[in-house]
Amino acid sequence: MANETPGLDQRDVAFDAKFFRYGFLAMMVFFIAVPFVNQAAGRDLIYLVFLMKVLCFGLFACAFNLLLGYGGLLSFGHAMFLGMAGYFSAHLAKVGLQFDQVTLFKVSIPLSVHLPPFSTELAILVSTAATGVLGLLVGLLAIRRQGIYFAMITLALAQMIFFYCLQAPFTGGEDGIQSVPRGKLLGMIDLTNNTAMYYFVLAVFTFGFLLIYRTVHSPFGQVLKAIKENEPRAISLGYQTERYKLLAFVLSATLAGLAGATKAIVFQLASLTDVHWSMSGEVVLMTLLGGMGTIFGPVAGSFVIMAMENYLSNLGAWVTITQGIVFVICVLAFRRGIVGELEALLRRRLTFRQFLFEVFAFRHHKRARDKKRG
């Protein structure tokens, strides 16, 4: 897939900026308008809790994409950041910080901390920061290796976290942490109201999304891309690539943590599902399905996967089979992902008739294939 992304010289900067501007505008209009449309229609055309989930997983996938799509690092353990942040924020918002001693490797240090339950925004912020620290620790170990070894190290560490969460008393084992209060935003706005919660999640998502866009288009992001294309060359140019990779890893982990912390508040629970390795696989699927290395791709991927999980749930036993078929079709028909294909189509500046023809005739695939064969 790497050879299909255009090199730096070929990039049409003006097109990219335009694509992002209109895409972002369309996305924001859609997300802001939904509650108003629902209200006008008098019923839930799109259920807000579902959209909140799309936003949380969208941010999670965007954070993952920062690492995979722009840094070329396939982490197979990102669930640990999502899940741990969820546990942190659920625990902080429900219980606060209460302990009398810290036990590390069977050595107990008396340290008495008694903090009452945190307010919602503080719980999210603290757990996001804590996940950043976890990301730093994991990143320090993992970025020393490339490719499959990197993926395996992150997977192994994520499994350690999973078994820790399974046994640690504060996570509640397979019952999880339940009935987490949503609380009030800044002590004023009651988040138990779904619409209020929705706009809060949208604001968090927008912040994370724009931060990622800014990162990707900064000099830092350009170096990251250079490392992805050719790491030895980046080293020979004098870049300390490990530092760049570590920073990208920590940033990605922190934003994944922000998504997880927010999600725990939305659903008022934190459970093992979010630290399980299958969640790490799901985020890879979201990113590939939506379009790896595209800024909107992960959001689209999250939307499609969550929609399948949600709207197919009344198919009963057929839900997993249908999901499988959709994946196969996407991999065969949209190799660059949904947004990747759309972007490639628009980039060629076709007329409307040509556009329709291309979409329905799949000609670009044939052409790409012919080109490859030479």
Add this chain to the structure above:
Amino acid sequence: MKWQMKTLALAAAMAVAGSAFAQAKKDEKKEEDKISGGVVKIGVLNDQSSLYADLGGQGSVLAVKMAIADFNAAKNGLKVEVIFADHQNKPDVGSQIASKWIDSEGVDMIIDTPNSGVALAVNQVVRDKKKVFINSGAASSDLTGAKCSPNTIHWTYDTWMLANGTGSAIVKNGGDTWFFLTADYAFGHALERDTEAVVLKNGGKVLGKVRHPLNTQDFSSFLLQAQSSKAKIVGLANAGGDTSNSIKQAAEFGIVKGGQNLAGLLVFLTDVHALGLEKAQGLIFTETFYWDQNDASRAFTKRFAAANGGKYPTMVHAGVYAGTLHYLKAVAALKSDDGTDVVAQMKKTPTDDPLFGKGTIRADGRKIHPAYLFEVKKPSESKGPYDYYKLKATIPADQAFRPLKDGGCELVK
């Protein structure tokens, strides 16, 4: 990047304004008629595609439909609809479906819901929205303990009842020395702790225990320890695949043929069916329903199996049927489907159904009925399809479940 910052500021402003606007708007919907939407809508929320699909799944949907037919809803002036969904064993999916059902599809009662994590999440949603939750599939005794709710009824079984029933009844039947094979996580520890307490209380002895990791493939070293302990009973404080694997491998080691008995703490009819009698024979465990108990249960089973591809009902299916029946009776008596009122009515009236007989529902939401200790038959003793169990002991209703005062439920004053 200037416009970007503007957009960001705009988005933030929108978010705050939108939140404030939403908060100001009060929920003005008041139910006009007593039956909301003119329809009593029942949602079956369970696992339809994974490990609990056989013990609940589509069978539970069928059980609800049979209960509606048997109740003769039309004659009682009720219009009843059933919908179902697969929670995929994810608490967030379960919670989201439950709140969507209640908010935008007019669901009045949610039933079944195996998997304790999902059940506790749905318990909270239903409580917040003041509807009805009848749980049949989940094991957690917290549903009627620390996390009990005025909107929840836990029908079929729970962990306390399994540990207590299996532990006490086996010791009373002569199985007084135990060895525990425990899954090394909270659920396994809890089962082991509860069962051990009951065994000791009844004068039994625990000769040893071993912890195995979750989802173990190879139990040989654990089973050898169990074998050499010479304990009469090997207690399996684990669930699902771990239970099946340990039973299969115990058969290979000849543990049951060597005179020891396996005691399963969480075993369903479908597990025994999947293992086969050759492997499962001699296994002892507690359930609250078995299809071959009396004429009424056999008649139910005949109808159920005919519509379910020949598969016989588990106790979870039976609980779903009986729970729906009792729910519909309460709705018809009140002529209202207001959640809190209906649950109060269900607790007030004694239950009476063909599968569990006469029973009651306690203040904490716990349905009370007898439990039974079964032993799996030898292949030579089985006379027909699904003829798997023989009754070893009956635990009377007043002893089967955790005493009301011990649960720590806030509804009990």
